[in-house]
Amino acid sequence: MSEQNKIPQATAKRLPLYYxxxxxxxxxxxxRVSSKELSEAVKVDSATIRRDFSYFGALGxxxxxxxxxxxxxxxxxxxxxxEKTPVALIGVGNLGTAFLxxxxxxxxxxxxxxxxxxxxxxxxxxxxxxxIYHIDELEQKLSEVQAAILTVPLAEAQNITERLxxxxxxxxxxxxxxxxxxxxxxxxxxxxxxxxxxxxxYFMKHYPLDTDEEA
Amino acid sequence: MSEQNKIPQATAKRLPLYYxxxxxxxxxxxxRVSSKELSEAVKVDSATIRRDFSYFGALGxxxxxxxxxxxxxxxxxxxxxxEKTPVALIGVGNLGTAFLxxxxxxxxxxxxxxxxxxxxxxxxxxxxxxxIYHIDELEQKLSEVQAAILTVPLAEAQNITERLxxxxxxxxxxxxxxxxxxxxxxxxxxxxxxxxxxxxxYFMKHYPLDTDEEA
DNA sequence: ACATCTTTGTGACAATTTTCACGACATAAG
DNA sequence: CTTATGTCGTGAAAATTGTCACAAAGATGT
Numbered sequence: 001m002s003e004q005n006k007i008p009q010a011t012a013k014r015l016p017l018y019y020x021x022x023x024x025x026x027x028x029x030x031x032r033v034s035s036k037e038l039s040e041a042v043k044v045d046s047a048t049i050r051r052d053f054s055y056f057g058a059l060g061x062x063x064x065x066x067x068x069x070x071x072x073x074x075x076x077x078x079x080x081x082x083e084k085t086p087v088a089l090i091g092v093g094n095l096g097t098a099f100l101x102x103x104x105x106x107x108x109x110x111x112x113x114x115x116x117x118x119x120x121x122x123x124x125x126x127x128x129x130x131x132i133y134h135i136d137e138l139e140q141k142l143s144e145v146q147a148a149i150l151t152v153p154l155a156e157a158q159n160i161t162e163r164l165x166x167x168x169x170x171x172x173x174x175x176x177x178x179x180x181x182x183x184x185x186x187x188x189x190x191x192x193x194x195x196x197x198x199x200x201x202y203f204m205k206h207y208p209l210d211t212d213e214e215a
Numbered sequence: 216m217s218e219q220n221k222i223p224q225a226t227a228k229r230l231p232l233y234y235x236x237x238x239x240x241x242x243x244x245x246x247r248v249s250s251k252e253l254s255e256a257v258k259v260d261s262a263t264i265r266r267d268f269s270y271f272g273a274l275g276x277x278x279x280x281x282x283x284x285x286x287x288x289x290x291x292x293x294x295x296x297x298e299k300t301p302v303a304l305i306g307v308g309n310l311g312t313a314f315l316x317x318x319x320x321x322x323x324x325x326x327x328x329x330x331x332x333x334x335x336x337x338x339x340x341x342x343x344x345x346x347i348y349h350i351d352e353l354e355q356k357l358s359e360v361q362a363a364i365l366t367v368p369l370a371e372a373q374n375i376t377e378r379l380x381x382x383x384x385x386x387x388x389x390x391x392x393x394x395x396x397x398x399x400x401x402x403x404x405x406x407x408x409x410x411x412x413x414x415x416x417y418f419m420k421h422y423p424l425d426t427d428e429e430a
Numbered sequence: 431a432c433a434t435c436t437t438t439g440t441g442a443c444a445a446t447t448t449t450c451a452c453g454a455c456a457t458a459a460g
Numbered sequence: 461c462t463t464a465t466g467t468c469g470t471g472a473a474a475a476t477t478g479t480c481a482c483a484a485a486g487a488t489g490t
Contacts (some may be wrong), residue, residue: 003321004343007421008476009422009477010476010477010478011477012414012417012418012422013414014406015413015414015417016409016413016414016417017407017410017411019413020407021394022393024428033250033439034436034438036437037489041394042394044471045478045479047478047479047480047481048477048478048479049442050437050438050440051479052437053438054438054439054440054447058438058439059438060382060437060438060439061437061485061486062436062437062438062439062486062487063435063436063437063438063484063485063486063487063488064371064436064438065436065437065438065484066438066484067363071298072355072466078416079413079417080420081437085416086458087412093313093316093487094309094310094312094313094316095309095310095313097309097313098308098309098310098313098475099408101308101309102408102409104409105411107415108351108412108413109416110416112410124376132369146419147412147415147416147419149412151433154442159370166452168271170339170417170419171415172417173411173412173415176467177235179236179256179257179258180482184490186421187284187415187418187419189411189414189415189418190258190398191406191411192232192235193314194231194317194319194408195231195232195235196388196404196406197302197319197323197325197362197364197388198230198234198294198323198324198325199227199228199230199231199360199404200372200386200387200388200402200404201295201300201324201386202227202230202231202294202295202364203402203404204361204386205295206222206227207224209401212225212227216472223446223447224446224447225446225448226447227445238475249466249468250467250468251467255464260449262448262449262450262451263447263448264448265449265467265468265469265470266447266449266469266470268468268469269469269470271450273468273469274468275467275469276455276456276467276468277454277455277456277466277467277468277469278454278455278456278457278467278468279455279457279466279467279468280466280467280468288467302487311480316442361463373478
């Protein structure tokens with residue numbers, strides 16, 4: 001599947017962010033960009049940006065900066081923007097609905113292909129162009145899908161997770177407070193809104209003067 | 216305000232997570248817990264947990280573990296769970312609505328006191344018990360509020376941010392894709408749903424066998 | 431053509447964070 | 461009392477990540 005385990009995780013986490021901004025620049029018709037400019041836009045130190053880019057070789061030109069078109073093309077390849085990754089969303093509550101309306105596909109390699117919920121009023125409808133199926137049909141419908149966004153109530157989280165994995169899902173974006181357990185080989189990224197808010201408040205009170213940090 | 220700048224940021228970020236799970240244990244009636252057990256629950260290495268706790272002194276007993284009641288009490292104090300922090304939410308779209316229904320107050324020191332939106336149909340109503348005011352009333356209503364959750368469209372982000380800061384807000388949880396610019400002293404945590412999904416997909420494809428990581 | 435200005439890419443270093451591994455103490459059982 | 465087992469707290473080592481600062485290369489202007 002892949003070869004470069006050399007790229008630090010910290011760098012890998014920043015790549016999608018870079019991609020987004022480079023894409024913006026391209027849309028704005030900008031032809032070149034320096035690490036300093038990019039730094040101001042994404043709020044990451046310019047030296048860090050140069051170092052990050054350098055893991056992929058020499059992408060820029062000295063005295064000039066980076067060619068936006070070239071950079072964009074490079075990131076498109078690196079981030080597999082050409083092959084679309086089908087995603088399913090489980091749990092069409094408020095948060096789930098927000099995702100369905102988000103329209104990720106715009107500049108992205110991900111597309112939410114289908115959603116699942118237990119509510120009969122929702123089943124059969126569409127939100128943001130995404131069809132909603134009943135949760136009982138999960139195993140049946142999930143054949144091509146590799147990634148899932150989990151926005152179900154806490155109590156269902158582990159149960160649904162197991163069904164997803166049995167159906168071949170290898171990546172889960174988990175918005176429930178549950179720290180779900182998965183077999184090796186399955187990636188889980190947790191985003192706990194309550195923890196994020198708590199964290200912000202803690203940092204506000206205990207680290208008053210610092211510059212902003214990632215969550 | 217505070218004194219211990221000694222606690223590493225990485226540790227600080229995990230504190231709310233620990234708190235949540237210790238609270239769960241307490242509710243379940245558990246009397247003690249070992250770093251190993253906690254490790255399995257929160258998916259953080261047990262040595263890291265012991266190290267994290269040790270920054271606060273000796274919270275546990277050798278050969279025994281940690282007393283849940285004591286630990287909970289300790290975290291309650293450390294995370295300022297006694298003084299409620301008032302929060303405002305700006306932008307009552309799908310995502311904003313999800314937050315309003317989330318009911319953070321349950322086991323938390325944060326409470327969304329008010330929300331703002333530009334839509335006249337929403338202004339004057341309540342969601343999840345939180346009153347919705349017109350965005351024009353922002354400066355007027357925001358007196359006590361120190362933190363804000365930003366769930367507005369991209370185009371408004373920087374503009375609203377500046378108004379928030381003028382009104383005394385010192386912490387922002389930013390869900391817009393914009394990397395907002397703020398003066399020193401204001402904390403911003405960014406959560407970009409699109410970047411999170413991209414990131415998950417990238418890790419799935421390029422770091423296949425690893426164990427799960429934070430987002 | 432030349433001097434000057436910019437900006438990259440990176441070696442060296444600093445800071446942060448994680449992990450190992452072990453002494454010390456707790457508890458329980460024989 | 462002694463042994464076996466479990467667990468913390470923490471020095472020390474390792475790994476990861478971030479920052480500095482500068483030579484080299486190319487861009488730009490006259």
